[in-house]
Amino acid sequence: MSRSVILPHEVDWGGWRSAARALALEGVPPEDVVWSVRAPDDLFADASEEPAAAPPAGTFNVPRALVDLAQTVIQAREPARFALLYQLLWRAHAGERHLLEQVTDPDVQRANRLAQAVRRDTHKMRAFVRFREVAEPEGTRYVAWFEPDNYIVEANAAFFVRRFATMVWSILTPYRSAHWNGEELSFTAGAARADIPDDDRLEAYWRAYFSSIFNPARLKIGAMTSEMPRKYWRNLPEAAAIPELIRGAAARVSTMVEAPTISPAKPARIPDAAPPTLDHLPDTKLRRAAIEAASCRACPLWEPATQTVFGEGPADARLMFVGEQPGDQEDLAGRPFVGPAGKMFDTALAEAGIDRAAAYVTNSVKHFKFEPRGKRRIHAKPDAGDIAACKFWLDLEQQEVQPAVTVLLGATAARAVLGRVVTISRERSRPIALTGNRQALVTVHPSYLLRLPDEASRQREYAAFVADLRQAMTLLDSSAS
Numbered sequence: 001m002s003r004s005v006i007l008p009h010e011v012d013w014g015g016w017r018s019a020a021r022a023l024a025l026e027g028v029p030p031e032d033v034v035w036s037v038r039a040p041d042d043l044f045a046d047a048s049e050e051p052a053a054a055p056p057a058g059t060f061n062v063p064r065a066l067v068d069l070a071q072t073v074i075q076a077r078e079p080a081r082f083a084l085l086y087q088l089l090w091r092a093h094a095g096e097r098h099l100l101e102q103v104t105d106p107d108v109q110r111a112n113r114l115a116q117a118v119r120r121d122t123h124k125m126r127a128f129v130r131f132r133e134v135a136e137p138e139g140t141r142y143v144a145w146f147e148p149d150n151y152i153v154e155a156n157a158a159f160f161v162r163r164f165a166t167m168v169w170s171i172l173t174p175y176r177s178a179h180w181n182g183e184e185l186s187f188t189a190g191a192a193r194a195d196i197p198d199d200d201r202l203e204a205y206w207r208a209y210f211s212s213i214f215n216p217a218r219l220k221i222g223a224m225t226s227e228m229p230r231k232y233w234r235n236l237p238e239a240a241a242i243p244e245l246i247r248g249a250a251a252r253v254s255t256m257v258e259a260p261t262i263s264p265a266k267p268a269r270i271p272d273a274a275p276p277t278l279d280h281l282p283d284t285k286l287r288r289a290a291i292e293a294a295s296c297r298a299c300p301l302w303e304p305a306t307q308t309v310f311g312e313g314p315a316d317a318r319l320m321f322v323g324e325q326p327g328d329q330e331d332l333a334g335r336p337f338v339g340p341a342g343k344m345f346d347t348a349l350a351e352a353g354i355d356r357a358a359a360y361v362t363n364s365v366k367h368f369k370f371e372p373r374g375k376r377r378i379h380a381k382p383d384a385g386d387i388a389a390c391k392f393w394l395d396l397e398q399q400e401v402q403p404a405v406t407v408l409l410g411a412t413a414a415r416a417v418l419g420r421v422v423t424i425s426r427e428r429s430r431p432i433a434l435t436g437n438r439q440a441l442v443t444v445h446p447s448y449l450l451r452l453p454d455e456a457s458r459q460r461e462y463a464a465f466v467a468d469l470r471q472a473m474t475l476l477d478s479s480a481s
């Protein structure tokens, strides 16, 4: 007798698992089971469902790898996936414990193909979701429209909660929508693209940003459309800039002196993140930029990092400090200079009589670049491509804050702000003119002080660092007068 299982929605993992488990324990072979999903508006579907019976007794163990594979495959947009997974489960239960190792087995091959499509789709969703700002009576909601190929919204919602914990957001898709109110995740039915209003202040940022990091010398339209397939373009504000950029690429190449390189992606590891907080950013324009930067994908550093670490401080600060990039602790906390180098920085600031809260503190590169080594994440120096990809945000911060004096902490900061390679020992401690009657002062990075091998050099270099900070204050005083 054939059996019918009607699941309440497309990715009902729990429902599929308990039905499959009960059927296998009962000895119902795969060819006798018909799997389907209840249509969203099928109010009478329950009538055709079999009454739930008490699950049959018995033990049931399936290999962990099969569970993992099934959790991915169930997200595939393939009506036969439930039957395929039950077939695999049935075979594993019948004693084929190493079934998944038979990579030429047709069932295994089909499942692997579906899982691969889901993983590809997941990667695209994480990279191409763009929020639009929508004013609601209770405050701002960020709304994104995305058209996944598979049923991946539920499985990816936690990723977006981690990344955008402080925002109130909705991700609408044709089959299901996810909502985060700052505390709770919920799901509702699918939506239409027209549900998202068109006007959006954030889009200009993306367009300008994409244009600024677009490298015409490296234009490979094939590679570009495979990484950012055309079907996603209409939902990406920056995509509006692409045709124009492609048309102008040849002309720009001929005038280009140096093409920055973008470093290859590091192996991904997303550590459990402390939720990022933007409460320390009162100014709305900088705050909005920080929110935008949180979903920046201009270089591959975003993927293994926990979050973007934007600058912090008053928008009218007269003193700005620029570091290199967030370290391990900054990456987890979402704030610059809070780890060991930050402690050293704070001590020296206090000794120089500088109130950190009155200054704007930021980094040249806003994502933690690291090499995974076992459980540790070892700092990796940002290269010219990383600096170039992030320069848009640093320029924006400088433009918004307009500090009279910018202290450049180390060679990366000096390169990012001055646009050339800087030897610290040669240029340290002397004012350098910037545009708009502003000045920069190059000094060492506080982490340099932590690496010195002996007490005598530590004391000497620390005193020189404090002297540079005092000099920054002197410059500030003279600029005011």
Ligand code: URA
Binding pocket: 323, 324, 325, 326, 327, 330, 335, 336, 337, 338, 339, 341, 342, 363, 447
């Ligand atoms: N080093 C930096 O350059 N910036 C930080 O935020 C932390 C360490």
